[in-house]
Amino acid sequence: MDLSSINPILLLASLIVAATPLLLAAIGELVVEKAGVLNLGVEGMMITGAICGFAIAVNTGSPVVGLIAAAGGGAVLSLLFALLTQFAMANQVASGLSLTLFGLGLSALIGQDYQGVKPPAFPKGDIPVLSDIPVLGPILFSQDFVVYLAFFLTLGVWVMLKYSRAGLILRAVGENHDAAHALGYKVVRIRVLAILFGGACAGLGGAYISLIRVPQWTEGMTAGIGWIALALVVFASWKPWRVLLGACLFGGVSVLQLNLQAAGVAIPVEYLAMSPYLITIIVLVIMSADRSRAPASLGKGFHAGS
Amino acid sequence: MLKLEKRPQPSQFWTYLTPLLAVALTMIAGGVLFAFLGKDPIVAIKTIFWDPLFSEFAFYYRPQLLVKGAPLVLIAIGLSLGFRAGIWNIGAEGQYIIGAITGAGVGLAFYPMEAWYIFPLMVIAGALGGWAWSMIPALLKVKFGTNEILVSLMLVYVAEQLLASMSLGLLKNPEGFGFPGSRNLNDYASANSWIHQNAGMHWGVVAAFIAVIFAYVLLNRHMLGFQIRLTGEAPRAARFAGVNPNRLILICLGTSGALAGMAGLFEVSGPSGQISIDFNAGYGFTAIIVAFLGRLNPIGILLAGALMALTYIGGDIAQSKLGLPSAAIQLFQGMLLFFLLAVDMLTNFRIRLGQKEVA
Numbered sequence: 214m215d216l217s218s219i220n221p222i223l224l225l226a227s228l229i230v231a232a233t234p235l236l237l238a239a240i241g242e243l244v245v246e247k248a249g250v251l252n253l254g255v256e257g258m259m260i261t262g263a264i265c266g267f268a269i270a271v272n273t274g275s276p277v278v279g280l281i282a283a284a285g286g287g288a289v290l291s292l293l294f295a296l297l298t299q300f301a302m303a304n305q306v307a308s309g310l311s312l313t314l315f316g317l318g319l320s321a322l323i324g325q326d327y328q329g330v331k332p333p334a335f336p337k338g339d340i341p342v343l344s345d346i347p348v349l350g351p352i353l354f355s356q357d358f359v360v361y362l363a364f365f366l367t368l369g370v371w372v373m374l375k376y377s378r379a380g381l382i383l384r385a386v387g388e389n390h391d392a393a394h395a396l397g398y399k400v401v402r403i404r405v406l407a408i409l410f411g412g413a414c415a416g417l418g419g420a421y422i423s424l425i426r427v428p429q430w431t432e433g434m435t436a437g438i439g440w441i442a443l444a445l446v447v448f449a450s451w452k453p454w455r456v457l458l459g460a461c462l463f464g465g466v467s468v469l470q471l472n473l474q475a476a477g478v479a480i481p482v483e484y485l486a487m488s489p490y491l492i493t494i495i496v497l498v499i500m501s502a503d504r505s506r507a508p509a510s511l512g513k514g515f516h517a518g519s
Numbered sequence: 520m521l522k523l524e525k526r527p528q529p530s531q532f533w534t535y536l537t538p539l540l541a542v543a544l545t546m547i548a549g550g551v552l553f554a555f556l557g558k559d560p561i562v563a564i565k566t567i568f569w570d571p572l573f574s575e576f577a578f579y580y581r582p583q584l585l586v587k588g589a590p591l592v593l594i595a596i597g598l599s600l601g602f603r604a605g606i607w608n609i610g611a612e613g614q615y616i617i618g619a620i621t622g623a624g625v626g627l628a629f630y631p632m633e634a635w636y637i638f639p640l641m642v643i644a645g646a647l648g649g650w651a652w653s654m655i656p657a658l659l660k661v662k663f664g665t666n667e668i669l670v671s672l673m674l675v676y677v678a679e680q681l682l683a684s685m686s687l688g689l690l691k692n693p694e695g696f697g698f699p700g701s702r703n704l705n706d707y708a709s710a711n712s713w714i715h716q717n718a719g720m721h722w723g724v725v726a727a728f729i730a731v732i733f734a735y736v737l738l739n740r741h742m743l744g745f746q747i748r749l750t751g752e753a754p755r756a757a758r759f760a761g762v763n764p765n766r767l768i769l770i771c772l773g774t775s776g777a778l779a780g781m782a783g784l785f786e787v788s789g790p791s792g793q794i795s796i797d798f799n800a801g802y803g804f805t806a807i808i809v810a811f812l813g814r815l816n817p818i819g820i821l822l823a824g825a826l827m828a829l830t831y832i833g834g835d836i837a838q839s840k841l842g843l844p845s846a847a848i849q850l851f852q853g854m855l856l857f858f859l860l861a862v863d864m865l866t867n868f869r870i871r872l873g874q875k876e877v878a
Contacts, residue, residue, distance in 0.1 A: 297861055301863070302868065304860070311853060317853070318853045325846060494665075497670060
C-alpha cells in the first residue's frame with residue numbers, strides 16, 4: 214500500500230469531474246420534484262443521454278454537438294414519462310421504473326456498435342490567469358466548460374426558484390396543485406416543462422460520463438449514478454446549494470475509493486466499490502428524519518376534472 | 520378535443536383487457552423496431568412468440584418456459600403484495616443474489632457429504648438471506664422513514680459487489696484451476712434443485728405454484744390480504760380501521776425478500792448451477808414488469824410470468840436464428856411496461872369527446 218502515490222490536487226480535480234454528472238442529473242431532478250413530480254427514471258435518461266451523446270459525437274466528430282444531442286435524447290425520453298404521468302395519469306413510481314428499464318434496453322441496443330470506440334477528445338477550458346493560481350487553479354479553473362455550465366446551472370436554478378415569478382409558480386404547483394390550478398396556472402403544462410428540463414439535464418450528465426469522464430461506451434456504464442442523484446435531492450432537502458455540496462461529497466467518495474483501489478489498500482476492491490452506495494444509504498437515513506422540506510404534492514397525480 | 524372523465528370505479532372490463540391490449544401494442548411497436556433493425560417484423564414476432572411453443576424444436580424450448588418463468592413468478596408474487604400496499608421494493612435483484620449466496624454457501628459448507636436434509640436447509644438459508652437483505656430497507660423505513668425505493672435499489676449494487684467478492688474469494692471452487700465461480704451444484708446430488716431436468720422441473724417451479732396459491736388465498740380470504748388491499752386503495756381508511764402500517768411494511772418487504780432469495784437459491788442450485796460473477800440475469804427487475812402485467816393478481820402474474828419467459832426464450836432463438844441483438848429483447852420487455860401503464864388509463868378514465876378545457 215502506498216498512500217503517498219495519491220496526489221491531493223489531482224484528487225480534488227478529479228473529484229469535481231466525478232461530481233459534475235451527479236450535479237447535472239440532481240439539479241434537473243430537483244426542478245422536477247419542486248414541480249411536484251417524482252421521476253424515478255433518472256438512471257434511464259442518463260444512460261440514454263450517455264449513448265446518444267456518444268454516438269452523435271463519434272459520428273459528427275464534435276463532442277459539443279454530442280452533448281446537445283444527449284440533452285435532446287434525455288428530454289425525448291422524459292417526454293414519454295410526461296405523457297404517461299401527466300396525460301395518461303399513470304402511477305409515477307411505476308412509470309419512472311419503466312423509463313429506467315426502457316432506457317437501459319434502448320441504450321444497450323444503440324450502443325452495441327460503439328463498444329471500444331474512442332470518442333473525439335473534449336477540449337479543456339483553462340481560464341486564463343485564474344488557472345495559474347497554485348493549488349486552486351488546477352482544481353477549479355482548469356476544467357472543461359461543462360463543469361462551469363453545471364455550476365452556473367445550479368446558480369440559475371437557485372435564483373429562478375428563489376427570486377423569480379416563474380420559480381414561485383413552479384413551487385406553487387409542487388406544493389398544492391389544486392390551489393395553483395384554481396389560480397389559473399396550467400399545472401400540467403408547467404409540470405411537462407419541468408420534466409423536460411429534468412430529462413435534458415440527466416441526458417447531459419450521462420453524456421458527461423461517456424464523453425468526458427470515462428471516456429468510452431460500455432453497457433450500463435452509469436452504474437446507479439442516476440439513483441444516487443435521486444438520493445442526492447433528498448439529501449439536499451430540495452435546496453440547490455446543498456445539491457452542489459452533496460454532489461461534491463459523493464464525487465469525493467467515488468474518487469477516493471478509486472484512488473484507494475489503485476494505491477492497493479488492504480481492503481478488497483469489491484468492498485471499496487460498495488462504498489458510494491453504502492454512504493448513500495447512510496446519508497439517506499440521516500436526512501430522512503426531516504421530511505418537512507419535501508414539496509407537498511410530490512408524487513401525486515393531477516387531473517383537472519377530479 | 521378529447522377529454523378524460525374519471526370513472527367512479529375502475530372498469531372491470533378494461534382491467535382484464537388492458538394487459539392484452541398492451542401486449543398487442545408492444546408487438547406492433549416491436550415489429551416496427553425489428554423492421555428498423557433490418558429484420559422481417561412478422562418473422563421476428565413469430566420467432567419470439569410462436570416458435571418456442573409450436574415449432575419443430577418446441578420439445579426443447581417448452582421446458583425452458585418453466586425454468587425461466589419460475590423465478591419471475593416467485594419474485595413477482597412477493598413484489599405484488601408490497602406494490603398493492605404502496606410499498607415499493609425494487610431491489611428484488613439484490614435479495615435474489617443474496618439468497619443465492621447464502622443458500623449455496625450452506626450447501627457448499629456440507630460438501631462433499633450426501634444427506635437428504637441438505638437441500639431443505641439450503642432453501643431455508645436462501646429465504647433467510649433474501650429476507651435479511653430486504654429487512655434493511657424495511658427496518659430503515661419503519662425506524663427512520665427512509666425511502667425504501669432508493670435503499671432497496673442501492674442494495675442491489677452492494678449485492679452485486681458482494682457476489683463478485685464471493686465468487687472470487689470465499690465461495691470459489693478450490694479445484695477450479697483459479698477460474699472465478701463456485702463448485703457446480705449440479706454435480707452435487709444433495710444440493711441440487713432439479714426434479715426432472717429434461718422436463719424443466721425443479722423445486723423452484725413447485726415453489727412458484729405454491730406461492731401463487733398461497734398469495735391467492737391470502738389476498739382473497741385472509742385478514743392480512745384485506746389489510747394490504749385496503750392500505751393500497753384507501754390509506755386513510757386503513758389507518759382508521761386500525762391497520763398497523765409498520766407491521767405491513769415489515770411483512771410485505773420481508774415476504775418479497777424471502778421469495779426473491781428462494782428464487783435465487785433455486786436458480787443457483789439448478790439452471791445456473793454455480794455462483795459466478797454474473798449468474799444473475801436481471802430476473803429481479805423483469806419481475807417488476809411481470810407483477811404489473813399480471814395486474815398484481817396471483818393468477819395474472821402466473822400468466823404474465825409465462826409470457827415474459829416466452830420473450831426470453833423467443834429472444835434467444837431470434838438472436839441465434841435472425842441475429843436480433845439481445846438488447847432488442849430487453850427493450851421489447853421495457854416497452855411492454857410502458858404500453859401497459861399507458862393503456863391503463865382506460866381502466867380508470869372514460870374518454871369523452873368534449874369541449875375545450877377552460878383553464
